[in-house]
Amino acid sequence: SRSIDLAVIPGDGIGQEVVAQGLKVLSAVLPQDVKLETRKYDLGARRWHATGETLPDAELESLKGHDAILLGAIGDPSVPSGVLERGLLLKLRFAFDHFINLRPSKLFPNTASPLAGRPDIDFVVVREGTEGPYVGNGGSLRTGTPAEVATEVSLNTAYGVERVVRDAYERAQARPRKKLTLVHKNNVLVHAGHLWKRIFDAVGQEYPEVTTDYLHVDAATIFFVTQPERFDVIVTDNLFGDILTDLAAAVTGGIGLAASGNINPTGEFPSMFEPVHGSAPDIAGQGKADPTATVLSVALLLRHLGYAEEAARIEEAVAADLAERDGTPRTTDAIGDALAARVSG
């Protein structure tokens, strides 16, 4: 019989609340014969305050054994900036070689998007997940003095660029519009930018059906707002992808709806699914957070594990729920209940 062995890292702030709803909907959507096992990992600000640990080796090892990871949010104002982000979230992405950071954007009906009423917006950003300026390759000299110098050197390897570009072509090829846009800044970042462009063009030879386009990242931000329908699949580096996907979320209905998957397509390590939003400490514990982004991340998780039909059911439930929203505030729990009820029939 089928089974899913899921690691759950609720993390900080609203992470706890939204993950509970994600699990609720997951249980509701799975057929009877699928055995769902979950194990919670207590990682994040609380753990760091209590023990000084961010992600102990034993836990990293144990996480490896699961089929997938569901993560809520990481980060808290009581912890110095970067400690949990680097020591936990990025450590997981790097250790599990999550080189695909998949971030779909759809303009759902009836959302508070500034683009509401525009032609259908449906694109996916394939953000590189293991390289770029995120690798921590830098340092500072004469720290704290007027003569301080700080560097943050972006790492781009042919190997790393080719594998994410190839994955993006595959995704573009599988979609009806078959269009792939590379976003970079190769008029200024000439070393990395030219590497990306050369590999993008070379791999493109193998995908003659895919239409390609190139945009500098600054121009891309304009088109995200003025002409978002021109995008189908976008491939870009780790930092550009980080920034673009917050913008994408904001223009397609809000960060409360944006889902993501940190994927290792080889299956060597478990992939990890999380809402794009953060821990929102200002509203934590109040039942105000919208769990929809986490629920949609559960759909990505299911699709990754081969449960395409269940994933689609969740996405339909979300679309139906959003369509009926009339601005009346609902609690985190109430939204989770409504979605769970919809997916179970």
Ligand code: IPM
């Ligand atoms: C995201 C977040 C992270 C990132 C932070 C919290 C490290 O902003 O998932 O987009 O920059 O990747």
Ligand code: MN
């Ligand atoms: Mn981000």
